[in-house]
Amino acid sequence: MTIEGGRTLNTIKTLKPLGGSLLALSVALATQNAQAASDAEAIIQNNCLACHTQEGEQAWSRISHQRKTPEGWLMTIARMQVMHGLQISDEDRRTLVKYLADRQGLAPSETEGARYALERRLNTSESFDSQAFTEMCARCHSGARVKLQRRPASEWEHLVHFHLGQWPTTEFQALARDRDWLELALNEMVPELAQTLPMDSNAWNDWQQQPEAPVAGSWTLAGHMPGKGMFHARMEVEPVSGEDQYALSLNGQYEDGTSLRGDGQAVVYTGYEWRANIEIDGQVMRQVFALQDGQLSGRMFLRDKDEVGADVVAARDVSGKSEILALQPAYIKAGTEAEISIVGTGLKGLPVLGSGVDVVEVISESPDLIRVRARAAKDASGVMVPSVGQAEGGRFAVYDRIDRVKVVPEFAVARIGGNGSSTPRVEARFEAEAWAAGADGQSGTADDYRIGFVPATWSVAPFDAVAEADRDVHFAGRMNSNTGVFTPAAAGPNPERRMMTNNAGNLKVQARVQDGLQTFNAEGQMIVTVQRWNNPPIP
Incomplete structure (x- = not known):
């Protein structure tokens, strides 16, 4: 990414008052970013201009008129390899995905409601307000694939023609052969997509001006894996050579005492799209998280068996900041006692679980994990907001019976x-x-x-x-x-x-x-x- 991007400049502005060493680091990172951008642009010049045309400095036909997630850009380049014979190394492909996702990605708000596809939640039942969109786009692949990209009207029109040229039987399939498919696609679907999923948006313009979120440091994770149960862990994140690249180490355990340990690497795209591979117990797990407001949230799943995964929320340790991430388990039955774990960062002070719930004993405590024995009164019920000292958060349910x-x-x-x-x-x-x-x-x-x-x-x-x-x-x-x-x-x-x-x-x-x-x-x-x-x- 070249230095004219607001994100790089804002990083320098944020760090400059803190001292010469941080300023030197920010300048080094900006130089590194500029070099990565130069490398990516050279790859495009050398590999893509046989089919695409130069439209100006850092602008190329088709390429510069789309915005996508990292996975979206990866699929585009892979399609060029499979269908058009593009010859490119794995390293150059990674460089291009990073460059394009940073320069032409999606703002966090633009991925809301469609992240299930990125996080491989393949049992999600899709539902869209537009019946036309459902019948036109979501009948062959997920609607999320479309929702996770942005184009002007001319590019949406190109996409229609691409579908018909690449798959000529499209017009003869169900929900197409009973209508004038091409007429509907060009004259109704293209305008709808251009309006609802536009290339230019305030969300993207605003996001480009946001300062880089800090990533390196210690993180506390809380998660839940179907079939296995709850877990908590500490994750150490250290920067390594390369733009927005990090080394990871994870150390924690499941609720049954099974250890959860691993090491891996992460890349942050578009300032918030966290992607990591981490080897745990000989199996590589993939992390697909969104980084916002000092928290990571998303899903961690087996790379080769993506149905096996966990919902995860994580927070970075920040001096003077206390935060509750989760309670494990997050419920207790009225009139009973149970052991509850409070997972968070900077935890310090008296744990309070809610009205009618007494903390009988603090079994163990640390800044990221407090284990207590709690007793709920017989007449207690409802959803509580727990606290530890000055920190409030999480959710704790007290019930007298299951309904x-x-x-x-x-x-x-x-x-x-x-x-x-x-x-x-x-x-x-x-x-x-x-x-x-x-x-x-x-x-x-x-x-x-x-x-x-x-x-x-x-x-x-x-x-x-x-x-x-x-x-x-x-x-x-x-x-x-x-x-x-x-x-x-x-x-x-x-x-x-x-x-x-x-x-x-x-x-x-x-x-x-x-x-x-x-x-x-x-x-x-x-x-x-x-x-x-x-x-x-x-x-």
Whole structure:
């Protein structure tokens, strides 16, 4: 990135009053950034101008008229390699992605509502206000892929023509052959996209003027992994050579005492898009976080099995700042005692969990983790905002009884695999979410409140008569009754099945939760289907 960008200049302005050493560091970083930009521009000049044309200094046809996430730019360059024979090294591709994502990325507010695709939350059920958008764009790939880019009208029109040229059968598919697809795409969809997803926006202009957020230092992480449970950890982040690149070390544990340790590398794109690979217990995990207001939030998942992952929130240690990130567990039943962990940064002072909840004992305390034994009064109930000293935050629920239970996700997809095929099995992971009735005592009203994820006993059943006749429960895979993790069966034709079909299935997911003498049952649905052969960074 060249120095005319507001983010680099603002960094220098912020650091200058703090002393000569920091000024020297900021100048070195600006020089490094300028060199990286020069390298990227040279790569474009040498590799891209056979097809693209120069439109001015640091401007090229097509390239300069789009804004995308790092994954979006990676997919664009990969498409140039696959479809147009672009020859480029992995290192040069990384340089280009960094340059383009920094210079032509998305502001944080522009990614809201679509980050599930970046974070590989592949069981998300999409819903859009525009029926035309749903039928035109979201019928072949996720709508999030479109929502995570910005173009002027002329570029959206180019995209329509690209689709029709690259996939000529587009006009003959469902939701296209019954209408004048090209007419609708050009005259209705292009104007809608240009208006709702414009190249120029105040959000992007404002974001470019924001100072760089500090990254290096110590961070506290709190997370939750379906099938495994809660965890907390410390993450040390150190800058290394290269623009916005960092070395990581992670040290923590799950609620069952299992250690969580690893080392890795991170890159920050566009000033806030955190991407890291970190090896934990011999497996590489991918971190896709957004950095805002001194916090990281997003998902950490296995790079090669992205359905196995955890929701994470993290905060950087800042002198004089105290912050609560999470309580683990974040609920207690009225009239009982429980051990609660308070995870945060700079924690100091008396922990208070809320009205009607007494801290009986402080088991251990440190600036990032306080473990207490708490007792809830028999008449306590509701959602509390805990505090430690002057810090308030997190959420703590007190309930007298469970009112209902939900299966989360309500609908999921698992995929057969392995058995000599090129793709592994894709598990499905479920949790039981408990809810309590609000002050009115009525179930299903607006003041009901979420208790949290609770232990359950899991099973599957045929979803319908067809699934029962085809014995889907027997063939499609196995559910772990304790963890809610479903492992699908092997890929390929199964000679034991009717017509030698594969091990696909349509299953009802059942959770049974015991709360004292009461038993609660909840159901969801899971489709066990075939492999996904095309699995791009943004689905």
